[in-house]
Amino acid sequence: MSKSFLRLGAQWLFLLLLLAGRGARPACAQSSPSDATFVATLGELRDASFADKDMIIDKLAMSGHPNVRAVLTALAEDRLYSRNDDMKVFIVKTAAGEDTTTLDLIDPVTLKSAGPAPVDNLNKIGTNNHLRRLLQTTLAQYGLSSPDAAVRLDAARSIEADLDESNVQLLKQRIAVETNSRVKKEMATGLALAALDGSDEQARLDAIATLRSSVRQEVLNKLQSLVATSADGSYAESDEKVRNAAAAAVKSVTHWRTFYSGVETLFFGLSLGSVLVLIAIGLAITFGVMGVINMAHGELMMLGAYTTYVVQVAMPNHTEISILVAIPAAFLVAGFMGILIERSIIRFLYGRPLETLLATFGVSLILQQLVRSIFTALNRSVITPNWMSGVLQLNDALSITYNRLYIVIFTVIVFAGLLVILRRTRVGLQIRAVSQNRAMARAMGIRSEWVDAMTFGLGAGIAGVAGVALSQLTNVNPNLGQSYIIDSFMVVVFGGVGSLWGSMVGGMSMGVVNELLEPYAGAVLAKIFVLIALILFIQRRPRGLFPPTGRASENQ
């Protein structure tokens, strides 16, 4: 007991020492002589003319002080100020806006907070276009030697915009010691772009060979300029070999860019399809398994979306994880509502699908008005957590937004979960038994009424979960469900009633076809085409892609 206490104590002591040491380091750095010159050089910026600033920036860059990069970045972003009281130069935390009154200062030497200061007491150190370009290159040069590969990559990219002799030399130096393959490739692209403007034929051909593997728009533009013809029909590029190589390279780059944009369209289609699948699989259960036309399905999704909103309001300090809490909450809320609907209305209407359609439509009106009465008809904003926003850049021609990616993953998880419930659990077994042969299932001792309630609750719960996803995609308002109900019915009917896989395949293919048509026809027309195609498809194959088979299908 006491031993462990001792050890704990020792750990704490160690931690404290470590923290103290960290705190002490800038303090001793302050006394180094180069800091004094650094501060002095910074001070010169205050009253310098633009031409002088040019020189000062060079001087700063040469000084080799560890904070040069931070200071120059601040200057480039208009965040470098001098204080009128004591003529000291400071970095401010955020650039001043229209109605900022105080700014948080950062000491340029220690990079620690130096407290706030009123705007009136501060004087911005201005830049002009020329200086900003100089800063950009200087920063890029700094960035090339950064220990962080991502920073080096950015630096290599920005340096490509300004390929003068010194930068080319710099790239040549850095590429020799570069270890990261992506950064290296980016540098090689930059060098190749520079070499294209040279006069050595072999170097230019090599450069084109290097550039073939790039898929960037800038590279394509550059290559295209080599094969372009001027107004009188003569080629802008006189060297035929280079021209031919460039033409081949243009073809190759265009080819790959088309390929990647195809991949992107496919992905967009899959993510749209995922939304369709998500909104449809709950219905695939209530409609497909139970034969109930649940027009309130959309409203159950709306309840899920509002649950997300309520959960988010209930835990204001945890916006990042509130959506994770919302998923089970939405499942329970919508599922409970589903069971309520089933027990109070639908159980009297089994075997009469058209009547369930009318009754549940009534329920949908009531639910809509209920939500309108409680939350008003205004849009409610559901915050997208940070980890769900942003873009995943796979390469220069292909980027994927995280929220689309998460939708696809989420759909796959929900779908798999549903399959597991239906195939691997006792309740799933009973659901399947009742849907296949109710009388026999009852004879085997299955409480069919309870199973009905559970089945409907499951379908409704999944609608609620879909609502959580929809809250991230559209406005959360009482009409949210209405706009999706027809889509979800079309998916289920297209896929084949009673077939979960049918809904999956159906929804995904609808999404992909929609995205394929969109560039040619526009969003609305694409949707109309898909609807018409589906209507025609159902005319040809009334039972959908995967028609139900066996005894259960005879009742349909």
Add this chain to the structure above:
Amino acid sequence: MARQYTLWISARRDSGTGWFLGALALIIVVVPILNLAVPASSTFHISAYGLTLVGKYLCYALLAMSVDLIWGYCGILSLGQAAFFSLGGYAMGMYLMREIGPRGVYGDPILPDFMVFLNYKTLPWFWHGFNHFWFAMIMVAFVPGLLAFVFGWFAFRSRVTGVYLSIITQALTYALMLAFFRNDMGFGGNNGFTDFKDILGFDLHSDRVRVFLLVLTGIVLGASYLVCRMIVSSRAGRVIRAIRDAESRTRFLGYRVESYKLWIFVFSSILAGIAGALYVPQIGIINPSEFSPINSIEVVIWVAVGGRGTLYGAAAGALLVNYAKTYFTSTIPEAWNYALGALFVLVTLFLPRGIIGLVSGRVRKPAKTQGFPVPAEKPEQPVK
């Protein structure tokens, strides 16, 4: 001659018909008198707004009857009937737009205002002919009829029935709504048609024209009722009811089920189109939201409330529900959606034969053949 005789007999036998036609006659006599003859200061005076309202209800009654004809008698639950209604309305609207002529805001003699606004240079091809009233009237029946024919021809031949048909009709009207919302379609986009001036040279805003349109709607409704009545009490009507109750058996007996369904569907769509054409000049606007699927479903509930399988029940349901809607939305708007929702649920659960079923306790024929099948006797009903 013989046909008329049968009609008369059936009307005599069926007291509902008498009540319905009587009530209708009362409406189209009393309402105009209350508007034109009674001074505006009197409490009995019906304003132009009131006239429009009654006219609207009568159009809805005709629409409800068209749904009842296919749903109540043939078992086809179309959730796209509003599409035919709107198409008829749009055909009428196109005539009324052309009739405005150079009196529009932009003063273009040929192009309607919205086309000038959207930079159309010439009239789209499908707008030609709509400057003639007779052409527009043909289109009012032809366009919905053609759509119903093409759609029904495919659907019924492929034996798309029941719920599947309901869902694809719903998709149809949804697709049409999306299409009509587009500005490029040449139908005015989401603003639709409005600011009509006159019809056949008569000012649409004058009370006399309003009264005339109201009376016309009443007469058309009555005439349609008689025609529908004739159809359902004819031999073909018996086959149609047989299809509703046992489709496969009727087919095995040698009847061409598809043809019967198709023609009744086309006829019903034309009725809906006519209802739409009467609706537009009275209301003074038509826009794509008329296509919205919820409208079609609402029509179904009018029919269900009134009593399906009785044509006058459908009309009565439309009048009743819409009067309730007007009343509720003006007094307690919040409550209307609750009331409508509850109406859907309660009527489905407790009044499978609607209000008419409740009122006419003295049904001569057993419910089994006359009304909608009583739920307990349906074979699909699971054993509990």
